[in-house]
Amino acid sequence: MLHHFAVWLAATPVSMFIQNVLWIIPTVQTVHILAIAVVMSSVAMINLRIFGMAGRSASMVQTTDRYVPWIWIALIVLAVTGATLITGEPVRSLVNPAFQLKMAMLVVAIAVTALFQVTVKRHAPFWDLTPRSVGAARAMALMTFVLWCAIAVAGRWIAYMILDYAS
């Protein structure tokens, strides 16, 4: 079913155009990686603040306001460039287990980011790290960062899983 859709998509004029213009895929991938750089470093800055290793002159609410909007903007860029890459190489991506795992983890990461953004504002004192809450906040921060790294790893692995599907 998904494979049929991928084959159909690959035969559409827009997909053919992306496949046939040599510079489109590398350029779109470059923009995709730069947006990943924005997400990863924004998440890292929030985590350093939660761990008290950077940005302590700003409150958690200020830190969130500084970096979370950049995560959302970068995610929009990632969605647009990612959709372009899928359209150009549907069989390489859609039926690829690395791609499917990446999408599943992405849904979790987006949910965690949204939840984080909402709860920071509602429970500012919790996030400004009383001794009681510090452990939970740090555990969550660490898991989120690991999740984003795993998404990047799965993304890179798409290129290596495709070999099984080429034949």
Place this chain on the structure above:
Amino acid sequence: MNLQSVFDWLQGWPISDAIRQSSWLFPTIECVHVIAITLVVGSVMIVDLRVLGLTSIRKPVSELSWEVLPWTWGLFVVAAISGSLLFASKATAYFADIPFRLKILLIGCAGLNMLFFHFVPLKTLRRWDQGVQAPVIAKLSCALSLTFWVLVVAMGRWIGFTIQG
């Protein structure tokens, strides 16, 4: 000793051989390399955009730099080591590759630009540490830094299209 014998020596390392033989070693090191580079580039962006007066403007440039740049350096070392391992596995092919050469050249340009920033505009930091009025030469240097790093990522991605894994 010519370059080719250096490349042969690198390619003869046991780790280089292991990377060539293994189905998972190259992609795994590559993942470390990519994650390190995204964090290097992202953290450089945070400082460059601050000097340009576009983000984090409530924070002094010096404070933000002290918080961010040690991580940038640490991650640059991770990117350099992982990148060197990938290079050692196929040194001759990488050295002959145009995007690879451009990438190394651009990293050199980013390094020289950083030295310039350190020794020229940064000398007057006390006057523009707060607020958004960094001198034109400081802003120019940070705009160049952003340009170089964007191109480093572009060349890195291009290597994947010119060298077969």
